[in-house]
């Protein structure tokens with residue numbers, strides 16, 4: 001578990017930092033809190049002090065129980081949430097006029113910032129330029145969420161939810177620092193299961209939850225990519241701005257074919273039905289006959305069809321969920337479908353794959369490299385997988 005220095009700055013979203021502190025502690029991290037004077041006007045230091053089981057630091061006066069250097073060397077991770085426009089500007093310019101900014105200037109720890117402010121403040125070119133400076137310095141700066149803001153306007157500027165911040169902290173601690181390697185790259189990613197109607201109320205589907213595809217989409221976005229996610233039926237909350245929903249294999253096919261040309265990277269992770277009822281019944285089939293025959297016809301292989309449209313510069317990744325002869329089938333898919341990478345997961349192992357939070361993948365690259373990603377949370381695996389493929393993706 002890690003030493004996390006939680007910095008809170010002046011904004012209404014400070015109240016969420018209280019819950020974040022609780023989650024960080026519950027996850028086993030040691031947390032110390034440093035606040036700006038303005039933050040202390042929004043939430044009393046006593047609350048943070050009680051929950052962190054440690055004094056809260058605000059002033060950097062001589063004789064204070066701890067100074068900015070001691071604080072900054074203690075931390076493995078410096079997490080600023082919420083990060084005000086004012087503090088972001090100060091950090092971007094190397095100012096150190098309070099304990100928080102002084103500790104930040106002195107730290108060698110990894111830094112993550114979660115901006116929270118009114119949308120106009122966030123979109124102001126001054127703030128945007130400051131954020132770019134921080135990103136170029138290797139800091140992680142989260143995209144604020146959209147929704148109702150403290151000023152009662154709607155827009156981008158909300159502090160991310162504490163659960164989401166905790167998850168990103170755990171990922172960052174596991175992966176280490178990364179740069180927005182995919183800046184300017186457009187990703188098209190499919191996720192989840194399709195459903196094929198039998199009649200008005202019944203369908204054929206599979207156990208895919210879309211967790212892996214969603215993890216890939218979030219990782220690609222945090223690595224700087226522009227992501228469009230095509231999510232199958234029964235989607236989880238994606239949190240991504242560009243999410244398109246596709247219910248059946250045919251809906252998924254159309255959604256992919258309409259968009260794939262514009263993508264630099266296409267990841268076909270959805271578990272699309274291989275067969276669909278030939279004549280779905282418009283009404284609910286009555287339970288009168290002792291048995292019924294359901295005729296199924298093969299659906300179109302979306303990855304194969306999309307790969308035929310593949311142009312130079314594009315990178316295509318397919319996922320293969322196999323339960324037997326896995327490796328042989330994965331290599332066959334790599335060749336038959338004309339893609340750059342096939343990621344194999346063995347769905348006969350119930351501890352990983354469909355619907356699990358964990359996965360284990362063997363990646364087969366078209367150039368012959370083969371890499372095993374051992375069992376780990378999908379949210380972390382997605383980063384390791386994309387980071388491994390990054391050089392090849394970016395050399396296109």
Ligand SMILES: Cc1cc2nc3c(=O)[nH]c(=O)nc-3n(C[C@H](O)[C@H](O)[C@H](O)COP(=O)(O)O)c2cc1C
Pocket residue numbers: 008009010011012013036037038039083084085086087088116117118121150
């Ligand atoms: C009620 C109120 C709410 C505010 N909310 C925010 C906010 O959400 N984000 C922000 O960047 N500034 C906000 N401000 C302005 C900051 O508090 C102000 O810029 C302050 O100087 C920030 O200081 P700090 O960065 O040292 O904490 C708010 C101010 C007030 C009075």
